[in-house]
Amino acid sequence: MALLEVKGLHASYGPTRVLHGMNFAIDEGSITAVLGANGAGKTTTLRALCGMVKTEGEVRFGGARIDGRLTEDIVRLGIAHVPDGRGTFVNLTTEENLRLGAYTHKDPAAVESDLERVFGYFPRLKERLRQQAGTLSGGEQQMLAVSRAMMLRPRLLLLDEPSFGLAPLLVRELFEIMRTVNQRERVSILLVEQNAAMALDLADHAYLIETGRVVLSGPADEIKRDDAVRRSYLGY
Amino acid sequence: MTRRASIGVAVLLVIACLLLPFVVSNYRTFQFTLVLVYAIALLGLNILTGYNGQISLGHGAFYAIGAYTAAVLMDRLGAPYWATVPAAGAVCLVAGFLFGLPALRLEGLYLALATFALGVSMPQLLKYHHLEKWTGGVQGIVIAKPEPPAFLHEAGLRMNSDQWLYFFALTVAAVMFVLGWNLLRGRVGRALIAIRDQHIAAEAMGINSALYKSLAFGVSAMYTGVAGALGAIAVQYVAPDSFTIFLSLVFLVGIVVGGLASISGALYGALFIQFVPNVADEISKAAPWAIFGLFLIGFVYLMPTGVAGAVRMLLVRFTRKGAK
Amino acid sequence: MDAFIHQVLSGLATGGIYASLALALVMIYQVTHLVNFAQGEMAMFSTYAAWSLINAGMGYWPAFLLTVLFAFALGVVIERVVIRPVEDAPVLAIVVIFIALLVILNSATGWIYSYTIKTFPSPFPKEPLFGNTYVSSHELGAIGVTLVVLVLLYVFFRFTPLGLAMRAVAQNPESSRLVGIRVGWMLALGWGLAAAVGAVAGMMIAPIVYLDPNMMGGILLYAFAAALLGGIESPFGAVLGGFVVGVLENVLGAYVIGNDLKLSVALGLIIGVLLVRPSGFFGRVHVTRV
Ligand SMILES: Nc1ncnc2c1ncn2[C@@H]1O[C@H](COP(=O)(O)OP(=O)(O)OP(=O)(O)O)[C@@H](O)[C@H]1O
Ligand SMILES: [Mg+2]
Numbered sequence: 001m002a003l004l005e006v007k008g009l010h011a012s013y014g015p016t017r018v019l020h021g022m023n024f025a026i027d028e029g030s031i032t033a034v035l036g037a038n039g040a041g042k043t044t045t046l047r048a049l050c051g052m053v054k055t056e057g058e059v060r061f062g063g064a065r066i067d068g069r070l071t072e073d074i075v076r077l078g079i080a081h082v083p084d085g086r087g088t089f090v091n092l093t094t095e096e097n098l099r100l101g102a103y104t105h106k107d108p109a110a111v112e113s114d115l116e117r118v119f120g121y122f123p124r125l126k127e128r129l130r131q132q133a134g135t136l137s138g139g140e141q142q143m144l145a146v147s148r149a150m151m152l153r154p155r156l157l158l159l160d161e162p163s164f165g166l167a168p169l170l171v172r173e174l175f176e177i178m179r180t181v182n183q184r185e186r187v188s189i190l191l192v193e194q195n196a197a198m199a200l201d202l203a204d205h206a207y208l209i210e211t212g213r214v215v216l217s218g219p220a221d222e223i224k225r226d227d228a229v230r231r232s233y234l235g236y
Numbered sequence: 237m238t239r240r241a242s243i244g245v246a247v248l249l250v251i252a253c254l255l256l257p258f259v260v261s262n263y264r265t266f267q268f269t270l271v272l273v274y275a276i277a278l279l280g281l282n283i284l285t286g287y288n289g290q291i292s293l294g295h296g297a298f299y300a301i302g303a304y305t306a307a308v309l310m311d312r313l314g315a316p317y318w319a320t321v322p323a324a325g326a327v328c329l330v331a332g333f334l335f336g337l338p339a340l341r342l343e344g345l346y347l348a349l350a351t352f353a354l355g356v357s358m359p360q361l362l363k364y365h366h367l368e369k370w371t372g373g374v375q376g377i378v379i380a381k382p383e384p385p386a387f388l389h390e391a392g393l394r395m396n397s398d399q400w401l402y403f404f405a406l407t408v409a410a411v412m413f414v415l416g417w418n419l420l421r422g423r424v425g426r427a428l429i430a431i432r433d434q435h436i437a438a439e440a441m442g443i444n445s446a447l448y449k450s451l452a453f454g455v456s457a458m459y460t461g462v463a464g465a466l467g468a469i470a471v472q473y474v475a476p477d478s479f480t481i482f483l484s485l486v487f488l489v490g491i492v493v494g495g496l497a498s499i500s501g502a503l504y505g506a507l508f509i510q511f512v513p514n515v516a517d518e519i520s521k522a523a524p525w526a527i528f529g530l531f532l533i534g535f536v537y538l539m540p541t542g543v544a545g546a547v548r549m550l551l552v553r554f555t556r557k558g559a560k
Numbered sequence: 561m562d563a564f565i566h567q568v569l570s571g572l573a574t575g576g577i578y579a580s581l582a583l584a585l586v587m588i589y590q591v592t593h594l595v596n597f598a599q600g601e602m603a604m605f606s607t608y609a610a611w612s613l614i615n616a617g618m619g620y621w622p623a624f625l626l627t628v629l630f631a632f633a634l635g636v637v638i639e640r641v642v643i644r645p646v647e648d649a650p651v652l653a654i655v656v657i658f659i660a661l662l663v664i665l666n667s668a669t670g671w672i673y674s675y676t677i678k679t680f681p682s683p684f685p686k687e688p689l690f691g692n693t694y695v696s697s698h699e700l701g702a703i704g705v706t707l708v709v710l711v712l713l714y715v716f717f718r719f720t721p722l723g724l725a726m727r728a729v730a731q732n733p734e735s736s737r738l739v740g741i742r743v744g745w746m747l748a749l750g751w752g753l754a755a756a757v758g759a760v761a762g763m764m765i766a767p768i769v770y771l772d773p774n775m776m777g778g779i780l781l782y783a784f785a786a787a788l789l790g791g792i793e794s795p796f797g798a799v800l801g802g803f804v805v806g807v808l809e810n811v812l813g814a815y816v817i818g819n820d821l822k823l824s825v826a827l828g829l830i831i832g833v834l835l836v837r838p839s840g841f842f843g844r845v846h847v848t849r850v
Contacts, residue, residue: 291651
């Protein structure tokens with residue numbers, strides 16, 4: 001059974017409708033990529049899943065309806081979201097940001113071991129623990145955002161352009177980490193990316209969206225070979 | 237409603253206003269005089285807060301300045317009562333404009349705070365002992381009741397001073413409302429609303445919002461000052477403790493209940509703040525304010541356009557039915 | 561010179577009370593970006609509750625604690641029932657609601673307890689502490705209580721997960737939801753805490769100004785001045801501002817403008833700060849990299 005199942009999802013900002021009946025699913029344990037041009041509705045899709053915009057339609061997580069629920073309740077089911085723009089608490093320290101990520105976990109020992117776990121992935125953060133998060137570099141803030149999401153110990157990780165503003169070497173490193181997280185910790189991932197080539201290499205499955213609709217979907221290898229995708233998103 | 241019907245209603249209203257003091261008691265006449273006074277003050281506050289979106293929680297201060305201007309002019313300088321009304325208006329126009337200049341830099345909430353502070357400290361400022369020989373300090377000033385002018389008597393029109401005061405207030409109110417109507421129905425009114433609703437767009441359209449906002453402050457204070465002078469003449473007495481923050485809050489109640497950004501709303505609001513406390517007073521001294529508070533909440537939640545909005549809605553429904 | 565020291569010290573005592581109320585204002589401002597005009601009346605109402613308890617024969621400190629709890633509940637209920645529905649309304653609507661709260665609490669108190677002035681007991685001894693001649697023991701005690709409240713709040717916000725969550729909500733509600741914080745409840749909690757702190761301020765000032773439904777009008781003004789002086793977003797600034805305002809009020813009142821014009825110190829400070837330095841004098845500059 002699919003971990004996340006979306007049927008006929010509409011979303012709007014005030015009077016403007018942005019998503020027009022999206023259908024897609026994410027399998028447990030998979031990495032799914034969402035591709036699309038600027039303004040296609042990728043960010044809105046992720047926001048809709050977390051109840052951060054007004055929606056209609058059906059969203060099921062682990063079989064249970066989650067559409068129409070409060071963001072904080074959806075998050076507590078195990079969906080972590082690294083939002084567009086990182087969502088850093090800029091006036092708090094790095095450590096406080098991370099501890100907030102584990103806000104829903106009450107067992108202190110588990111939180112400490114989670115901290116060690118993310119430091120394993122991002123040792124740089126450990127050196128910056130007491131620094132005000134707003135003064136971290138862009139790349140460090142991106143690492144912090146991913147780490148904060150991982151502190152939730154999610155079943156599903158939603159990532160909105162995690163490579164944004166990172167140096168190419170760091171992007172590759174980040175993608176490696178995501179693969180490890182996915183395989184070792186069995187976290188399913190929904191990845192929105194501009195860097196289509198790398199996203200398709202990493203993903204098992206991919207969706208292409210245009211103006212708020214899914215126009216193409218399939219295994220990542222197949223999508224990679226699609227002519228239209230190659231011309232528009234892969235550039236060859 | 238057809239055009240003819242509305243003219244008919246207007247004529248009837250005017251006749252009712254003119255006959256009123258001859259059919260009700262002197263005390264009621266006095267109360268209606270106060271309704272007119274409040275209506276002018278509320279129109280003033282509405283220009284600023286309703287039309288222009290600048291929140292004032294301290295308009296009682298301008299009312300107090302108007303009242304004291306009138307009282308000091310009459311009591312210490314022997315000015316005739318009718319001359320003090322325009323004088324109070326002028327003083328408050330300047331005072332309001334001056335307060336409005338710095339207020340330009342204050343956004344919604346902060347302006348509310350600053351005016352609230354003004355309203356709270358007003359009684360203390362009025363008690364200031366160095367001004368005592370003008371203001372009478374804590375005691376305040378008692379003023380003589382204006383008598384009806386001699387020419388009325390000669391013309392064979394007999395009326396007592398309460399009735400005369402009513403007509404005097406009615407005349408002033410009529411002038412102020414016609415002026416206000418002309419001001420708000422035209423370009424100026426549209427500019428004020430544009431600044432309230434779309435500040436940036438208004439600037440882009442070439443509206444000098446700084447000028448309009450400080451003018452709105454001045455004009456608004458002028459209206460309230462005129463009302464203050466009239467009020468002082470009507471109650472024949474001014475004292476610092478008549479002008480506490482609660483007076484400012486009464487005005488706020490008046491425009492919210494009457495209807496924000498509505499000219500007729502000022503009248504509805506004035507009727508409300510004059511007569512509802514009278515009824516409520518019989519329950520308890522605290523009841524008027526409890527009721528005011530509940531009405532404030534009720535109107536914000538359920539009828540943000542106030543009584544004026546409700547009347548408009550009823551009229552529209554009525555005309556539609558009539559047309560069918 | 562003795563008189564001057566006396567003025568400064570008793571300024572510090574009332575300043576501490578302004579500081580508490582200013583802190584309450586800042587706490588609500590931080591989570592909602594609103595200034596609660598009814599903060600003073602909430603404190604006044606709670607102080608009357610304490611008076612009832614003490615009059616019914618309860619000891620001072622149990623009554624004190626119970627009142628703090630009562631005020632906390634009052635704050636939570638007001639936020640949930642009255643403020644929540646207008647959360648996203650225009651500023652004017654929200655200000656009107658605050659004013660409505662102010663007058664309802666004021667008149668409800670007058671209705672229940674009448675408008676006659678009542679005395680309110682102080683828990684501290686009549687004789688001056690430590691044999692000093694400068695301040696009464698109530699003033700000294702009030703400073704002490706204020707400091708304890710401040711330390712408790714500091715510990716709460718700095719060292720507990722709940723305090724951290726409230727700071728997070730104040731900064732970034734959307735990200736807070738994304739880590740699972742129930743933002744709505746944090747706002748209510750903020751209101752509750754603010755009301756509790758306000759209640760302490762009310763109980764500390766009541767022995768000085770006596771109990772009367774309008775007792776908080778002027779004090780709220782000083783608290784506004786304190787909060788603005790310190791920077792309305794800065795708890796530390798608000799506390800410091802409170803002490804500064806208390807001392808200024810006393811010293812200026814005694815030596816410069818006279819006691820009958822004290823409130824205009826607050827008025828002048830409020831307008832002056834808003835014009836000259838709207839972010840206040842102690843407000844932290846937020847460092848952000850874009
Ligand atoms: N807050 C908002 N109010 C109104 N319209 C919005 C809002 N946010 C997004 N939109 C509109 O919704 C559409 C989809 O936006 P969205 O951010 O989901 O695109 P995206 O696919 O994430 O684009 P990008 O690749 O540039 O991040 C766009 O046309 C955008 O203008
Ligand atoms: Mg996007």
